[in-house]
Amino acid sequence: MDRTTTGETGETGETGDAAKTSDAAKTGDAAGHHPLHLARDLRPQAFGSARPDRIREPIVEPRWSGVRVIAAVRGEDAHLFEDGEHVDEHEEICGHLARMLAATTDGAILDGYLTKQVVAEEGHVTATLDTGLDDLPSTGRLIAQSMFGTRRNRTAEATQQLEAETAARTFAESDPVNLVVVDLLWLDGEWLLDVPLLERKRLLEAILPGTELVRAGAYVRPPVATWIGSWRTQGFRGVTFKEANSRYRPGTKATDWAASAMPRR
Numbered sequence: 001m002d003r004t005t006t007g008e009t010g011e012t013g014e015t016g017d018a019a020k021t022s023d024a025a026k027t028g029d030a031a032g033h034h035p036l037h038l039a040r041d042l043r044p045q046a047f048g049s050a051r052p053d054r055i056r057e058p059i060v061e062p063r064w065s066g067v068r069v070i071a072a073v074r075g076e077d078a079h080l081f082e083d084g085e086h087v088d089e090h091e092e093i094c095g096h097l098a099r100m101l102a103a104t105t106d107g108a109i110l111d112g113y114l115t116k117q118v119v120a121e122e123g124h125v126t127a128t129l130d131t132g133l134d135d136l137p138s139t140g141r142l143i144a145q146s147m148f149g150t151r152r153n154r155t156a157e158a159t160q161q162l163e164a165e166t167a168a169r170t171f172a173e174s175d176p177v178n179l180v181v182v183d184l185l186w187l188d189g190e191w192l193l194d195v196p197l198l199e200r201k202r203l204l205e206a207i208l209p210g211t212e213l214v215r216a217g218a219y220v221r222p223p224v225a226t227w228i229g230s231w232r233t234q235g236f237r238g239v240t241f242k243e244a245n246s247r248y249r250p251g252t253k254a255t256d257w258a259a260s261a262m263p264r265r
Contacts, residue, residue, distance in 0.1 A: 035107045036079055039072035043251035044111055047259040055241040055258050061219045062231040063238030066115030073098055074107035093179045097214045104207040109186035116175050182217040198244040232262050
């Protein structure tokens with residue numbers, strides 16, 4: 001399937017093993033490789049240490065817990081990788097993902113999370129929400145709260161966070177695990193790493209209709225106060241800020257991506 005994408009190459013700032021990972025992923029004719037082999041060499045792009053208020057034109061998402069995976073799909077084949085290792089479980093999710101994409105694409109590589117978390121809103125939240133409510137904190141105040149908070153016991157919070165992350169990565173047989181896809185890296189033989197994030201998100205929504213088992217992750221643009229409150233109520237412990245124009249550099253820490261604790265009321 002032919003698609004046209006745009007995007008200029010930005011400065012990467014990548015060094016060492018991370019640069020090698022990125023170069024290896026893009027080496028050769030992508031159209032001549034099965035996405036399974038390409039995906040095995042990829043490592044997810046990580047969040048950098050930038051302050052959320054320094055992220056220009058942010059795309060804001062709940063911070064998903066669980067297992068970060070790279071998914072590769074072509075035809076009836078779908079595979080998940082965690083740090084280059086094949087994830088053998090979750091055959092139902094893989095089969096579902098393959099069937100969903102078979103109608104819209106010849107092949108894809110995606111970044112996502114195996115998670116027990118869900119978002120109550122139906123569909124994919126892509127537009128600014130204007131509720132007309134004046135009693136909610138501004139986006140700036142929410143960012144400040146996520147950075148500084150109020151008086152807290154940091155040691156206790158760190159312990160709780162570690163325990164929560166461990167629990168989120170542990171799946172019992174009865175847990176309703178689903179795959180939330182947050183980025184699209186390769187599509188129909190073409191790398192999308194130099195395509196701006198917002199355009200990658202829109203392409204992802206176009207090819208992935210979404211169900212309870214496999215879906216694209218929700219995201220919003222400022223103002224975000226209402227959604228922050230909703231995500232907090234649903235149990236999310238953090239929020240992420242990604243520059244709408246950001247590129248994807250596998251295996252690196254993004255200077256234009258930031259993650260923070262969920263702002264308090």
